[in-house]
Amino acid sequence: MKGRVIKSTGSWYEVDLGEQVLSTRLKGKFKQDKIKLTNPIAVGDWVEIEKEENQETAVIKKILPRENYVIRKSTRKQHFSHIIASNLDQAMLVITMKNPRTSLGFIDRFLVSIESFRIPGLLVINKMDLMDGEQAEEWLTDIHEIYEPLGYQVVGVSALMEKNLADFFKPYLEGRTTLIAGHSGVGKSTLLNALVPEAKQSTQEVSAYTTKGLHTTTFAELFKLNYPGSLIDTPGIKEFGILDIEEEELSHYFPEMRAYLGECKYNNCKHVNEPGCVVLQKLEEGYIHPYRYQSYINMLHEEDSHR
Ligand code: GDP
Numbered sequence: 001m002k003g004r005v006i007k008s009t010g011s012w013y014e015v016d017l018g019e020q021v022l023s024t025r026l027k028g029k030f031k032q033d034k035i036k037l038t039n040p041i042a043v044g045d046w047v048e049i050e051k052e053e054n055q056e057t058a059v060i061k062k063i064l065p066r067e068n069y070v071i072r073k074s075t076r077k078q079h080f081s082h083i084i085a086s087n088l089d090q091a092m093l094v095i096t097m098k099n100p101r102t103s104l105g106f107i108d109r110f111l112v113s114i115e116s117f118r119i120p121g122l123l124v125i126n127k128m129d130l131m132d133g134e135q136a137e138e139w140l141t142d143i144h145e146i147y148e149p150l151g152y153q154v155v156g157v158s159a160l161m162e163k164n165l166a167d168f169f170k171p172y173l174e175g176r177t178t179l180i181a182g183h184s185g186v187g188k189s190t191l192l193n194a195l196v197p198e199a200k201q202s203t204q205e206v207s208a209y210t211t212k213g214l215h216t217t218t219f220a221e222l223f224k225l226n227y228p229g230s231l232i233d234t235p236g237i238k239e240f241g242i243l244d245i246e247e248e249e250l251s252h253y254f255p256e257m258r259a260y261l262g263e264c265k266y267n268n269c270k271h272v273n274e275p276g277c278v279v280l281q282k283l284e285e286g287y288i289h290p291y292r293y294q295s296y297i298n299m300l301h302e303e304d305s306h307r
């Protein structure tokens with residue numbers, strides 16, 4: 001039988017078979033890819049399972065090849081990584097201008113990491129009801145002008161005011177598996193609870209956990225929407241790792257720079273101050289947004305400091 005892993009809590013994995021959700025476990029060791037993983041099975045994985053004699057539980061026989069995944073470095077084990085979720089059609093970053101303010105730098109880091117995982121991105125501006133005045137106007141214009149031409153969809157909403165969020169999001173979510181991320185306080189749970197009522201229980205469990213000062217390790221979870229499609233919540237995960245991106249590679253994850261790569265005079269150009277750099281020329285000509293270029297430089301320097 002084939003199913004999808006919707007929740008993983010250590011040694012048990014909940015697998016959705018469509019009609020039924022079964023608790024499953026792994027027997028034996030699974031061969032891993034080249035990377036060392038702390039978790040052999042991730043939320044979003046498609047697996048083949050076999051029911052055990054009691055018919056209530058099952059054993060995972062096979063993990064089907066992953067189309068993609070997001071990963072971060074393990075916090076507990078050096079040189080190990082943790083797969084957060086797999087088989088994603090897109091990743092949605094919820095951002096706000098106020099309470100809290102999401103910085104453009106944070107958005108860019110998020111987009112670079114999902115580009116590196118080859119996952120399309122969608123920006124959802126929440127708390128639109130708080131947006132008035134000139135400053136808000138400018139911020140909104142910036143977000144649309146910077147990100148839309150790069151191929152990222154930008155949607156504005158007020159999760160508190162919008163009466164039917166499920167319908168509102170249908171054009172973006174239907175038929176897809178979407179990972180949802182964002183700073184704490186931007187309204188992720190509000191959105192999630194409106195889109196999948198049964199998520200409520202889960203998000204409360206997580207916060208109850210953390211207030212007790214127990215493990216703050218939280219788990220991703222997949223929720224099915226009322227229409228085809230699902231959302232993967234990643235509580236407590238602010239950033240995905242930008243794993244081992246080489247300096248020369250970083251510009252590949254900026255779509256506006258990608259177009260010109262290979263045209264620079266030096267093929268190991270980092271686009272900082274090299275002669276004959278086409279990226280710098282395009283920046284000058286206004287084809288690359290100065291904020292984005294600034295984020296690129298900041299990330300380049302951050303990578304430096306990790307060496
Ligand atoms: P999370 O930490 O991302 O899960 O954020 P929550 O969903 O817990 O929301 C944080 C706070 O923002 C709560 O007090 C929500 O009521 C509030 N909030 C959520 N959406 C909106 C919105 O559209 N407008 C306003 N003004 N507040 C919102």
Ligand code: ZN
Binds near residue numbers: 277
């Ligand atoms: Zn260059």
